[in-house]
Amino acid sequence: MNTGDHDILDSLRSLSSSIDPRERIRKTSFAITRAVGSPTSIVIHTLLFGACFYAAYSGHIKWELMLLTLTTIVSLEAIYLSLFIQMTLNFTTEDIEEVSEDIEEMQENLGEIQEDVGELQEDVEEISEEDSAEEQEEEKQKDEQRKTLTDIQSDLRKLMSDIEKLQSNVPPSSTKPLL
Numbered sequence: 001m002n003t004g005d006h007d008i009l010d011s012l013r014s015l016s017s018s019i020d021p022r023e024r025i026r027k028t029s030f031a032i033t034r035a036v037g038s039p040t041s042i043v044i045h046t047l048l049f050g051a052c053f054y055a056a057y058s059g060h061i062k063w064e065l066m067l068l069t070l071t072t073i074v075s076l077e078a079i080y081l082s083l084f085i086q087m088t089l090n091f092t093t094e095d096i097e098e099v100s101e102d103i104e105e106m107q108e109n110l111g112e113i114q115e116d117v118g119e120l121q122e123d124v125e126e127i128s129e130e131d132s133a134e135e136q137e138e139e140k141q142k143d144e145q146r147k148t149l150t151d152i153q154s155d156l157r158k159l160m161s162d163i164e165k166l167q168s169n170v171p172p173s174s175t176k177p178l179l
Contacts, residue, residue, distance in 0.1 A: 029087040
């Protein structure tokens with residue numbers, strides 16, 4: 001037997017512990033479905049069918065009895081296999097429904113997160129706009145200050161020019177101290 005067959009047998013043995021009957025049925029159906037679909041099962045079935053045909057060919061059993069017995073066994077096996085497969089599908093469907101509910105919940109959470117990100121983005125844009133408005137106001141003030149300084153410098157130059165003109169028009173000897 002290979003490792004997979006040992007795992008299947010171990011899982012069947014572990015079913016004897018105290019498990020919920022529905023869970024026991026579920027595990028048993030999964031174990032049987034896995035066991036029947038294993039390479040070992042294919043080899044065992046092939047050997048059994050071959051042994052049945054060999055027994056009939058060698059005369060140990062009549063052909064009619066062998067075919068009747070073999071057909072009955074194969075029919076019963078097919079019925080039980082279809083039942084186990086259907087049970088497995090039902091359990092898998094339940095699992096898929098649970099996963100689907102989890103996915104829907106995750107999508108709702110994702111939608112909420114997207115809304116939060118949108119709100120944060122709006123806040124960042126508002127802050128950026130406020131910063132931009134403040135920067136524009138600061139630039140405006142700096143421009144006004146530059147203009148004022150330029151005007152003061154221009155006025156000072158004019159004053160200095162006027163003072164120089166006045167000093168040049170007054171003769172040097174006639175200057176009296178003001179005090």
